[in-house]
Amino acid sequence: MTSVIEVAAPSAVGRTTNKMSIVMFSGTADKFIPLGVLAQAGAAMGMEVEIFVTGFALRAFTKEHPQLPFPAEFAEMAPALAQGMEASHVASWDAMMRQAKDLGAKVHVCSMMCGVMGLTLDDFDAELVDDMVGAATFVQSAEGSETFFI
Amino acid sequence: MEQTATTTLVDSRGSACPGPITDLALAYRRSKVGDVIELWATDPGVKPDVRAWAAKTGNQVMSIEDHDGKIVVVVQITKR
Numbered sequence: 082m083t084s085v086i087e088v089a090a091p092s093a094v095g096r097t098t099n100k101m102s103i104v105m106f107s108g109t110a111d112k113f114i115p116l117g118v119l120a121q122a123g124a125a126m127g128m129e130v131e132i133f134v135t136g137f138a139l140r141a142f143t144k145e146h147p148q149l150p151f152p153a154e155f156a157e158m159a160p161a162l163a164q165g166m167e168a169s170h171v172a173s174w175d176a177m178m179r180q181a182k183d184l185g186a187k188v189h190v191c192s193m194m195c196g197v198m199g200l201t202l203d204d205f206d207a208e209l210v211d212d213m214v215g216a217a218t219f220v221q222s223a224e225g226s227e228t229f230f231i
Numbered sequence: 232m233e234q235t236a237t238t239t240l241v242d243s244r245g246s247a248c249p250g251p252i253t254d255l256a257l258a259y260r261r262s263k264v265g266d267v268i269e270l271w272a273t274d275p276g277v278k279p280d281v282r283a284w285a286a287k288t289g290n291q292v293m294s295i296e297d298h299d300g301k302i303v304v305v306v307q308i309t310k311r
Contacts, residue, residue, distance in 0.1 A: 122249040125256035126287045171247045180253055 100129040100226035102219070108137025110149035110159075112231050117177030119229060124184035131226075133219040134210070135191035138231075139198060142190065142209050146175075178209055189214045236265035244301065248276040252284055255306070259288070262308045267293070270304040277302055 101123040105116050116132075123130045140147055151159040172180070182188065190205060190213050202213050241258045243251035251272040258268050270281070278295055281304045285292045289310035296303045 118249055121253055125249055125253040126284055127256070128287075169247045170245055170250075172250065177249075184253070184256060 098226050099127070100131070100223075102223035102226045102228040103130070103132045104219075104228065104230045105132055105134045105138040106136040107231055108140060108149065109152045111151060111155055112138075113141065113149060113174035114171075116231055117172065117174035117181070119231075120181035120186050121172075121177040121184075124181040124186045129226075130181060130184075130186035131219070131222055132186060132188045133191060133214075133216075133223075134188060135194045139190060139194055139200060141174075142188070142206060143200065143204050144206050146206070175209065182209070187211050189219060191216065191219075234263060236263075236267070238267040238269060241268060241270045243270060243272045243274075243277075245273060248274050248280070250274070251277045252280045255281065255284060255304075259290070259308065262311070264308055264311050266308045268306045268308065270306065272302045272304070273300060275302070277304065281306065 101119070103116065103119060105112075107113075116138075120130050120132060134142055141149055155162075178186075178188070188210050190200075190202070190210055192213050192215050195201065195213060202210070239258050239262065241254050243254045246254065251270060251274055255268060255270050258270075262268060270277070281295065282292055284290075285306060291307040291309050293305040293307050294303075295305075
């Protein structure tokens with residue numbers, strides 16, 4: 082398993098796997114930027130992209146489309162960051178996710194955490210979520226692939 | 232009957248990473264072997280990214296040129 086900060090690490094270079102797996106766990110706005118970038122870039126590279134959404138990330142994928150909070154330690158930077166991203170024409174995380182899905186990425190929500198949070202598949206934006214699975218399905222599908230935990 | 236090879240211009244200027252490489256991937260989906268895709272971009276990440284994309288997908292980068300901030304990449308489609 083590789084964490085987000087190690088994306089460009091030399092150890093990741095030279096792998097021949099053609100699959101990228103992402104466990105999306107965090108629920109803050111900052112973490113959704115690497116999710117969108119990795120998913121879209123992986124899909125554009127012709128890789129099979131599988132995203133398992135669980136924990137605090139689930140709510141962002143619902144039909145409610147809640148405003149995502151910034152973590153307290155970066156709150157001061159948030160306005161400047163938002164301004165910079167707009168000036169650089171960086172796409173929103175959900176636009177990147179839609180693009181990734183258009184290129185074949187698959188998004189699965191975690192059945193256990195959905196149960197805990199009282200969410201059913203109907204609560205999710207069908208354009209962002211494909212299905213609901215258990216952890217074993219994801220572990221099996223991620224076997225042998227590059228896996229990121231965000 | 233063989234189809235004629237075409238050249239497609241993809242203008243991704245102003246689009247941030249991973250926009251240009253995604254635009255290239257979308258044009259690639261509509262292409263056939265022998266086609267040429269010319270990609271215009273301003274995000275400097277496109278230079279190494281296009282080489283990585285070509286290595287990953289088995290296509291060929293013919294040239295990468297910088298014209299006052301406009302990066303012009305020419306890719307030959309050799310694999311579909």
